Amino acid sequence: MSLFLALANLGEQLAATKKKLEHSALVGAYLKQLAPPEIAPAARLLIGRIFPESDARIVNLSGAALNRVLAQVVGSEIEWSDSAVDFGDAVAQWLTTRAWQPQGPPLQLLEVYHTYEKIADATGAGSRARKDELLAALLRRASIVEAKYITKQVSGEMRVGVSEGALLDALARNTNIPAAQIRRANQLAGDMGAVAEAAIARGEKGLQQLGLQLGRPLKPMLAQSVASVAEALQEISPPVAFEYKLDGARVQIHKHGDDVKLFSRHLSDITVSLPEVADLARRAIRAQDAILEGEVIAIDANGRARPFQILMRRVGRARDVAQMQQEIPVQLFVFDCLYCDGASLFDAPNTARWQTLKNIAGEIECVPRNLIESVQAGETFLRAARAAGHEGVMVKNLQSPYTPGERGKQWLKLKPVHTLDLVIVASEWGYGRRHGWLSNQHLAARDETSGEFLEVGKTFKGLTDKEFQALTPRLLELKTHQTRGTVFVQPQVVVEVAFNNVQRSPAYKSGVALRHARIVAFRPDKAPHEIETIQTLREMMEREGQ
Numbered sequence: 001m002s003l004f005l006a007l008a009n010l011g012e013q014l015a016a017t018k019k020k021l022e023h024s025a026l027v028g029a030y031l032k033q034l035a036p037p038e039i040a041p042a043a044r045l046l047i048g049r050i051f052p053e054s055d056a057r058i059v060n061l062s063g064a065a066l067n068r069v070l071a072q073v074v075g076s077e078i079e080w081s082d083s084a085v086d087f088g089d090a091v092a093q094w095l096t097t098r099a100w101q102p103q104g105p106p107l108q109l110l111e112v113y114h115t116y117e118k119i120a121d122a123t124g125a126g127s128r129a130r131k132d133e134l135l136a137a138l139l140r141r142a143s144i145v146e147a148k149y150i151t152k153q154v155s156g157e158m159r160v161g162v163s164e165g166a167l168l169d170a171l172a173r174n175t176n177i178p179a180a181q182i183r184r185a186n187q188l189a190g191d192m193g194a195v196a197e198a199a200i201a202r203g204e205k206g207l208q209q210l211g212l213q214l215g216r217p218l219k220p221m222l223a224q225s226v227a228s229v230a231e232a233l234q235e236i237s238p239p240v241a242f243e244y245k246l247d248g249a250r251v252q253i254h255k256h257g258d259d260v261k262l263f264s265r266h267l268s269d270i271t272v273s274l275p276e277v278a279d280l281a282r283r284a285i286r287a288q289d290a291i292l293e294g295e296v297i298a299i300d301a302n303g304r305a306r307p308f309q310i311l312m313r314r315v316g317r318a319r320d321v322a323q324m325q326q327e328i329p330v331q332l333f334v335f336d337c338l339y340c341d342g343a344s345l346f347d348a349p350n351t352a353r354w355q356t357l358k359n360i361a362g363e364i365e366c367v368p369r370n371l372i373e374s375v376q377a378g379e380t381f382l383r384a385a386r387a388a389g390h391e392g393v394m395v396k397n398l399q400s401p402y403t404p405g406e407r408g409k410q411w412l413k414l415k416p417v418h419t420l421d422l423v424i425v426a427s428e429w430g431y432g433r434r435h436g437w438l439s440n441q442h443l444a445a446r447d448e449t450s451g452e453f454l455e456v457g458k459t460f461k462g463l464t465d466k467e468f469q470a471l472t473p474r475l476l477e478l479k480t481h482q483t484r485g486t487v488f489v490q491p492q493v494v495v496e497v498a499f500n501n502v503q504r505s506p507a508y509k510s511g512v513a514l515r516h517a518r519i520v521a522f523r524p525d526k527a528p529h530e531i532e533t534i535q536t537l538r539e540m541m542e543r544e545g546q
């Protein structure tokens with residue numbers, strides 16, 4: 001049986017090298033020497049997860065809980081060093097200054113993993129004390145490097161730079177199983193732990209057993225953004241399918257006889273929150289077994305789409321469901337069919353899947369869709385989608401298979417983009433490939449009345465690696481203070497930011513937040529007092545009906 005220390009040491013080794021091949025060799029060698037039951041937990045921990053994606057349990061202990069338990073175990077409050085890049089790092093630095101010595105027998109890998117499960121499972125009265133006790137018992141026995149990784153794992157900050165893709169690559173290189181086969185198994189199983197265990201301990205046969213299973217959600221296929229109809233038609237040559245892009249919640253519907261389950265984009269089971277959608281699927285789908293995909297939107301009395309945020313009050317909510325059904329009626333539109341009565345349709349072209357969908361959808365609405373051959377026709381369709389109150393359009397390659405979990409160019413999304421000039425007021429240290437860079441930028445707009453800069457969003461998107469590297473020293477010069485992994489800076493760097501829409505947000509003092517913000521340019525020509533105002537953002541929000 002393996003010690004937890006080996007996993008922590010591997011984390012340190014991975015953090016110390018940026019070479020891909022070395023990473024892959026280290027990860028492969030580590031996983032191969034584990035006992036079979038240890039492989040799945042270790043693989044999940046390496047990619048920063050504790051549970052499979054389809055398992056809704058979470059451990060995420062708050063900073064306050066961690067501070068409380070650490071203070072209790074060590075006997076004094078943790079002090080954050082300025083150079084700490086995350087919670088785990090801060091704990092390691094602090095324990096080193098305290099000359100920390102663990103007590104008791106060394107920690108076993110599975111023992112730590114099962115304790116995480118117990119922490120996640122503790123709910124209800126007395127659960128806070130129970131969680132504290134479980135964590136304290138681990139930390140008392142942890143060496144400094146182990147305490148660092150336990151902290152990272154329970155706080156959801158497992159920053160060792162092993163992405164899911166890197167782990168897939170390591171498995172292919174270390175098992176002689178073709179990468180495509182490993183990737184497919186992961187698409188169908190949605191659990192890197194199960195894939196790693198099958199590939200290493202059971203080989204190709206084991207992987208094949210991880211096929212599609214009704215009732216177990218698949219990762220959704222994703223889309224890349226394009227800026228115009230013309231660009232979309234350059235990426236995919238016509239004829240292509242244009243569909244309305246509805247701004248709601250994605251649902252994956254699994255029907256097995258009368259048993260219907262609905263899964264969210266993040267693979268959680270949301271059936272109880274949308275009973276009328278499940279009933280409709282049970283009643284309407286003309287197949288015994290099927291997996292369909294669609295979008296649920298909130299609608300007003302005239303059947304027009306209501307903002308995404310209103311719908312979010314329903315999705316995943318288990319209380320007051322009947323009342324919410326009255327307050328926020330929803331409508332389901334379907335757009336894909338992945339399985340129908342014994343036949344897996346992933347590898348079938350989009351047109352064939354759409355045809356099956358039309359055949360079995362019964363009274364369920366399919367999303368409005370047209371075959372488009374010219375830029376002009378595409379623009380007319382986009383205008384129609386916008387006029388009907390929707391976000392934009394999805395453009396789909398008629399020949400493409402369904403590739404779970406992948407954001408390729410077979411599906412493109414097109415929505416009108418706004419840009420604003422904002423200022424960076426803080427930034428978070430990156431991890432993985434972005435380790436050592438200030439990568440997640442906190443963006444602020446100006447409050448006309450008080451002159452304050454108030455945060456309206458965060459983004460690590462839009463800049464090239466070189467631009468990030470150049471930005472880091474610039475921000476460090478402007479640093480005022482640091483808490484955890486966040487460096488606060490004087491508001492001087494003005495950036496142009498694209499985003500999709502503005503929404504109400506209690507999380508920010510400004511009350512507004514940008515959705516899907518990304519930096520498009522530095523604006524050295526603009527001074528901080530020239531940037532967008534909170535008042536303008538509030539007006540935009542009102543125009544959008546929020």
Ligand code: AMP
Nearest residue numbers: 243244245246249250295335367394413
């Ligand atoms: P985004 O969330 O901006 O990355 O856009 C992708 C999302 O658009 C998908 O995950 C779906 O939830 C949603 N969507 C809306 N309409 C469609 C459609 N016709 N086809 C596929 N996805 C759609």
